[in-house]
Amino acid sequence: MLIILFIYGACIGSGLVALADRYATNTSIFYPTSHCDTCQTPLAYWQLVPILSYLLLRGRCHYCQTIIPATSLLAEFTAGLVLTTLTPATIIPLLWLGLWGYAALCDARTQTFPGWVSWVTIPIMFMMNSPVIVLITIILLVGIHLVWSHWPNPLIGDGDLEIILSYHLLHGITVTAQWLLTASLIAMIYSGTKTRIPFLPFLLVSALGWWLSQ
Ligand SMILES: [Zn+2]
Known part of the structure; x- marks a missing residue:
């Protein structure tokens, strides 16, 4: 099997x-x-x-x-x-890895990815969270969307914030902190003096590392 x-x-x-x-x-x-x-x-x-x-x-x-x-x-x-690692209990985390894996591959080439990945993955995570968390997430998403469309040179892409939000909805705050720290560390080592890098691939490598190590 x-x-x-x-x-x-x-x-x-x-x-x-x-x-x-x-x-x-x-x-x-x-x-x-x-x-x-x-x-x-x-x-x-x-x-x-x-x-x-x-x-x-x-x-x-x-x-x-x-x-x-x-x-x-x-x-x-x-x-x-x-x-x-597929079991009935891991279908949603694996779906997350697959969809964001696709987005990370796009980001690595173009520093953009199809927006539907966020709009598909985040509502799936809503099923696993309380109505209060869902409401806060929706407010945050709308806020990100409004601020980023008026910010000519943002320090981090809005897509990066969306993947962070969806990871948080799936795994909670402690695991998200470990994941972010690992991704940032890999990105710092890899990018050296580059001033603009696609961050999604590093977030994904970190997520894959954490997933497989467990
Ligand atoms: Zn050829």
Whole structure:
């Protein structure tokens, strides 16, 4: 069962990378079929198998030898590992990881992500919280939306605040503090002197680390 879940997870990871790629290049998710971004050659079926194809191709396009980003291999492998933790009780945290994983992949490429990810994940978390917390969250969300649309150069993206809110609704304040601290630490080490970085990927790496370590 674990092996089957791992295979399904790797396929989902592969799909998320492809969807984020289509978001970054602003192309349809249906057309054209999977192809090399550099030489545009459509990929054969054996070049589309999660994890195995990357290893078989040794991380390069079969036709033009362009390096395939290791992100795809990493995302496929991690998504496979994460899905092995699937039980009826973990469906919602896994859904959170999948949707925000997609948003983080988009953010890494474009420093933006599709807004619907927030509007889908946050209401799902409402089911697990009291009406008072739901009301406070809605007020905060509206506040963020109003302030950020009038702030020309914000210090943190509104999307980053939305993911933090949704994580808090899912795991509570103590776990959220640990998660944020880890993400900030990784981001500080990685970013060095860069002044503007996409934060979602670091938040996601931290969330994945905490999830898998438990
Ligand atoms: Zn190519």
